[in-house]
Amino acid sequence: MGPIWHSYYGECSALLFVVDAADPTQVSSSCVQLLSVLSAAPLASVPVLVLFNKIDLPCYMSVMEMKSLFHMQDIVSCATQPITILETSARDGTGLADVLQWLRATHGDNN
C-alpha cells in the first residue's frame, strides 16, 4: 500500500502509523516508511500517533528494544510534527482507550 499513501496526504489531518511489535524483522522497513511519511510536505504539521501494536504476542525483542532500534527518540526530536507513541493490542484492547483519547484531543473540536 505504501506507494499509494501519498494520494491521501492532501486530506490528512492526523496520521496513525502502526508498527507490528511482534515482528522485529520489519523494523528497518517500517522505519524507512515512517521517515518517508514524516518528510512529506503535506504532512509537515499533522499530529502523528505511532502505535506499537500486537504487544499481546510473545516476541524475542522487547518493545523498548524495538523503539531503540527504530531510533524513535531521534525521530521524535527531528520531526516537524508532534509525535505521540503508544503501545497497543488490537486483540485484547490494551492501549485502545489511549488511542481514542488521542483522537479526541487532536480532533474532538473538528468533527
Ligand SMILES: Nc1nc2c(ncn2[C@@H]2O[C@H](COP(=O)(O)OP(=O)(O)OP(=O)(O)O)[C@@H](O)[C@H]2O)c(=O)[nH]1
Ligand atoms: N495477536 C494480535 N493480532 C493482531 C493484532 N492486531 C491485528 N492482529 C491480527 O493480525 C492479522 C493481520 O491483521 P492486520 O495487522 O490488520 O493486517 P496487516 O497489517 O495487513 O497484516 P500484517 O502485516 O500481517 O500484520 C489479523 O489476523 C489480525 O487479527 C494484535 O494487536 N494482536
